[in-house]
Amino acid sequence: MAGPARDSGDAADAVARTLAVVGDAWTLLILRDAFYGVRRFEDFRRNLGIARNILSHRLKRLVEQGLFEKRQYSDRPLRYEYRFTDRGRDLFGVLVALQAWGDRWARDEPGRMTLTHLGCGRHAHAVPACSECGEPLDPHNVRVDPVPVVPEVRRRR
């Protein structure tokens, strides 16, 4: 990916570094299917309608980046499945955030895909909440340090 992801040790670009890892549409679709329980090459291929060489390349990268681990499940024929590492599984929050925005703003036919929270049984989407108190986070109730340099007069929103 072009951009700032590689050339900086600056703490401010965690966002860029995440994108450097997952910033590919096929990769995200593979991760999404993995959260639904898909683990095998043929199942990914069939679900996504993705070409074998592209799928093979993306799975290899996901293993190299430590998001999936590859496990043999059959001798004859020799077959592997792909399972989340902890690092990979922790992308769940990113996936459901992308999904929530995409469902709301970037689709032609709203309502065709639904996420159900089994805890309360309702159709839902993901909202960002505070890891410490559980209350919703929004642009007006968070502060990031260090903040970007913004002239004081314009910093208050």
Add this chain to the structure above:
Amino acid sequence: MAGPARDSGDAADAVARTLAVVGDAWTLLILRDAFYGVRRFEDFRRNLGIARNILSHRLKRLVEQGLFEKRQYSDRPLRYEYRFTDRGRDLFGVLVALQAWGDRWARDEPGRMTLTHLGCGRHAHAVPACSECGEPLDPHNVRVDPVPVVPEVRRRR
């Protein structure tokens, strides 16, 4: 972006469509700064250390995609600022999810950048919560319909 974002009306690819809009590291850094209150070309440029032509191109795209609106704030010299539309502001959840993952897994020096939830006053990161009941979402307590085609025997996790 290469991949499935363009060629499908399938409801399953909201994720891919989101990435088609925001899947660029500079774009996400610009959006992140915008959430901190940055609005002006020179402030973006200084904070990000981004080349003028790249910044100019990204801001133009953000306006075209309906994430920012451009407002004149000075006659002499002629100057504009960039403000979120509702569609753009709603990317907050995506940004903080990327940030949370990046802080945890994709950085060299943990702890340098902190997010504080002003509601409870504590250092925090974003966790995905149910829009309906507020409880945390995780891969095991959500169901998505339609689900990918996975052989029944392997669907139970």
